[in-house]
Amino acid sequence: MYYPAVIDVRHYFRTTEFIVNVSVSVYVFFTGTAPLFVGGFSDVYGNRRHLYLIALSLFVVPSVVCALVKNVWVLIAMRSLQACGSSSTQCLGAGVISDIYVPTERGRAYGIMYLGFYIGDLGGPIIGGYLTESLGFKWIFWLLASLGCILFLIIFFFLPETFRRNNISSSLQLSYTLKQAFQKVNPLIPLKLLRFPNVALKIIYMSSIWAFMYVQNVIIPTFSDTYKLSSFTIGLTFLAPGIGYLIGSVLGGRYSDYVLAKYESEHDGQSYPEVRLKSIWIGSILIPISYCAFGWLLQFKINLIFPIISMFIGGFGSLFVFNSTITYLVDSYPEFSASVIALSDFIPCTLATAYIIMTVPIRNAIGIGWLFTILTSINLLSISCIILVYFKGKNWREKQNTNRNS
Numbered sequence: 001m002y003y004p005a006v007i008d009v010r011h012y013f014r015t016t017e018f019i020v021n022v023s024v025s026v027y028v029f030f031t032g033t034a035p036l037f038v039g040g041f042s043d044v045y046g047n048r049r050h051l052y053l054i055a056l057s058l059f060v061v062p063s064v065v066c067a068l069v070k071n072v073w074v075l076i077a078m079r080s081l082q083a084c085g086s087s088s089t090q091c092l093g094a095g096v097i098s099d100i101y102v103p104t105e106r107g108r109a110y111g112i113m114y115l116g117f118y119i120g121d122l123g124g125p126i127i128g129g130y131l132t133e134s135l136g137f138k139w140i141f142w143l144l145a146s147l148g149c150i151l152f153l154i155i156f157f158f159l160p161e162t163f164r165r166n167n168i169s170s171s172l173q174l175s176y177t178l179k180q181a182f183q184k185v186n187p188l189i190p191l192k193l194l195r196f197p198n199v200a201l202k203i204i205y206m207s208s209i210w211a212f213m214y215v216q217n218v219i220i221p222t223f224s225d226t227y228k229l230s231s232f233t234i235g236l237t238f239l240a241p242g243i244g245y246l247i248g249s250v251l252g253g254r255y256s257d258y259v260l261a262k263y264e265s266e267h268d269g270q271s272y273p274e275v276r277l278k279s280i281w282i283g284s285i286l287i288p289i290s291y292c293a294f295g296w297l298l299q300f301k302i303n304l305i306f307p308i309i310s311m312f313i314g315g316f317g318s319l320f321v322f323n324s325t326i327t328y329l330v331d332s333y334p335e336f337s338a339s340v341i342a343l344s345d346f347i348p349c350t351l352a353t354a355y356i357i358m359t360v361p362i363r364n365a366i367g368i369g370w371l372f373t374i375l376t377s378i379n380l381l382s383i384s385c386i387i388l389v390y391f392k393g394k395n396w397r398e399k400q401n402t403n404r405n406s
Helices: 003-013 017-045 048-068 072-100 103-134 138-158 170-184 189-195 197-226 231-237 239-266 273-279 281-299 305-332 334-366 368-405
Strands: none
Touching: 003 017, 003 072, 003 103, 003 197, 003 231, 017 048, 017 072, 017 189, 017 197, 017 334, 048 072, 048 138, 072 103, 072 305, 072 334, 103 138, 103 231, 103 239, 103 305, 189 197, 189 334, 197 231, 197 281, 197 305, 197 334, 197 368, 231 239, 239 273, 239 305, 273 281, 273 305, 273 368, 281 305, 281 368, 305 334, 334 368
């Protein structure tokens, strides 16, 4: 919702494009940082439901403050807290799916879960653009606060705890958690997963895709200058990647499960997580082509329909790949499901923060076309990481299991 409003935010606070991009980048940074705490907490102590409620509370209160604030730096601080609350729900959702689904069903389940996130990407900019143009950008935050309250009530009344330990009751577990959480939970636990090469290499590849997505999100509001679009119309252009995300998430999940099930049927029910990686090559080809085309189409100010088509294709390819990648990581480390999701958010979001801050200076120095050409080169190089994991991942995991058992 926020992206179509950035021009209005800049004018309201009488600040620069760079400072407004900081309000975007800090949100992205804390989107990746907060799940490190929540993911480790969730996996160690198993309080999925209660953490959902805490996270939503942390989202609602800053949203209200953002609607009332008159200082851009307070807005930036509250956006940081907003991100902590909203992002935690993603790793918690991954933990819930790991709790209740078997591996051959997880791809589809993750597709449905991420469908919820990307429906927000689909409708959010349209709503944000409309609210900005008709009522003012602060109504975006009033709406977000209201939606957060509704979700809080739904989870409070209808979501049971999915995580259970066999040897202690839920009440004893919660008592232990409330007394010792801050002393016992180490937010660095998810970072320790980086010592596994298949995790590190997968996240490097995912980071290159996130760079495309976030830089594109920062560039789209500049359509108001390039194509003379209003805030609402800019919001409509976000439909292109949003629909791509939606379709890519659903089809990617289904195709990932299909590839795994087919392999099992051909090998007497035996399989291993790396088989899923056979499903990502379609998206891996579409991603660099579409995003590089997007940059050069804008560079030469080609008719808007063509950048919109490239945004759709890029969004489709990105989520087609993400679904299989996330499911692969969870299948490989089911005991650390929330932690591995948190890590897969933290590293890409941290790098995306830097990309967002550097987008305007680099664009001004070399142009949008060359900016996306650089990002495309990074993405193409990172494909080698996926190839390594596909061929070496199984051996790496077997060695890891041997070392842990010994």
